[in-house]
Amino acid sequence: MPPLRGAKRRRKAALEKKAAAVAMASAAAGDPPGDWWEAFCIRMSGTLSSIEDAQRFESIFKMPRRAFDYVCNLVRDEMMVRSCSYTFLDGTVLCLEDRVAIALRRLNSGGSLVTVGSSVGVNHSTVSLITWRFIEAMEERASHHLRWPDSIEMEKIKSKFEKIHGLPNCCGVVDTTHITMCLSSAEPNCKVWLDQEKNYSMVLQAVVDLDTKFTDIVTGWPGSMKESSILHSSGLFKLCEKGERLNGSKLKVSDGSEIGEYLIGDSGYPLLPWLLTPYQEKDLTESSAEFNIRHSSARTVAPRTLAKFKDTWKFLQGEMWRPDKHKLPRIIHVCCLLHNIIIDLQETAVDEAQAWPSDHDAKYRQQVCQLADENGVRVRDKLSQHLISK
Incomplete structure (x- = not known):
């Protein structure tokens, strides 16, 4: 992509700063894992693990819950553009956390599209589409983290x-x-x-x-x-x-x-x-x-x-x-x-x-x-x- 210039670059920087501020405030709240996390664990393993939530969470996503929440809030707008387009195999619509979780699993597990999809109960094409949407969203909203x-x-x-x-x-x-x-x-x-x-x-x-x-x-x-x-x-x-x-x-x-x-x-x-x-x-x-x-x-x-x-x-x-x-x-x-x-x-x-x-x-x-x-x-x-x- 060509470099951003002038007003366009300033608008992009302003959007990034606003998104980061909102995401940081949400992450700082330190909300504990709730129903979403429990449901995701059940989808992955069929039962809740006996491992403590925080350890279980970091072992799966390679980041603490605070960072995960920050990333979710950072990419929320881009990831939820087509809010009803992505579903689990049982027809349940994927929430924001589901989408980010699937993209992270694709990147940190090394598993194939089929393997990742099977592990969480979605079609392999859904894994591919969500992961690329996540990549684009991160490029748009998180570039200030590497400068x-x-x-x-x-x-x-x-x-x-x-x-x-x-x-x-x-x-x-x-x-x-x-x-x-x-x-x-x-x-x-x-x-x-x-x-x-x-x-x-x-x-x-x-x-x-x-x-x-x-x-x-x-x-x-x-x-x-x-x-x-x-x-x-x-x-x-x-x-x-x-x-x-x-x-x-x-x-x-x-x-x-x-x-x-x-x-x-x-x-x-x-x-x-x-x-x-x-x-x-x-x-x-x-x-x-x-x-x-x-x-x-x-x-x-x-x-x-x-x-x-x-x-x-x-x-x-x-x-x-x-x-x-x-x-x-x-x-x-x-x-x-x-x-x-x-x-x-x-x-x-x-x-x-x-x-x-x-x-x-x-x-x-x-x-x-x-x-x-x-x-x-x-x-x-x-x-x-x-x-x-x-």
Whole structure:
């Protein structure tokens, strides 16, 4: 879709803000599960589970009730446009909560349309139609949950990176993951989706903060592209190169010079003034070794976040059978929005020491990029010296 401009963008932002305010107020009320939840449990299992409601709810929908209620209120208008069009097999009309629940089950269970439909008592075509309506509604109403941080938010992100990992002025970690697909070799242009491990895949590039939130994503690119190529093709790269991002307060280092804001990434990325990668030499100096230690420690948040993300939204895990490659980026985007919403509404801070899986790209080898900008080399060296001189 083309970018929104002028008055249209302002109207969309106003609608999003109003919808979010209404949804947040409703979610804050903290209404306990009622008749809808009990009826849904019976449809799924034939009997109410002995597991406590809250645990049962989160095990099914991968989010607390508060977040579920917020999402329902956010997408209410779009999801209920055809209020009597969708029914259970027994003829009962699906309420708003039913529709959102079915869409979430489709995204987080990894089950087929038939499997999800059978589990809740609806036709598989109903699951398909409701899920796509949900995707469109989330795009329309929830896009404000995934945006680049403002200056105040960025200062908090930088402070956290310095406090926890000793990396001052760091604004996030960039990483990529592969969403694998099952394509026919007879399909036109199928080879472009063939990645380095001989899987058909689509790539998601994400910038992650220490609260495990996505602050920037780009997706839709084929698996045949390397991490460095995807970066260079992204809006993130263009904005950073033009100085429109990572242009906040600078760090004054020990020799009196200044270092701007930066991201960190693994060795699959080029070394740039605003994207610092680890030293790849074997014999490292004291300062280089110290930088690599801190860099490695901070960078782990990205693979752990991507692993948790794919484990939650199992629709994106495993091989998808001939997906619509025009719709798939939009589904990935909405799963990222849902990921951020759950974090935004959680009542306790993320425990970075929590034992999450980190293998989001099983059997994928580490890519290595040898590109190194001269200014990037200088910035990394200055920062490394600063770290051991403090």
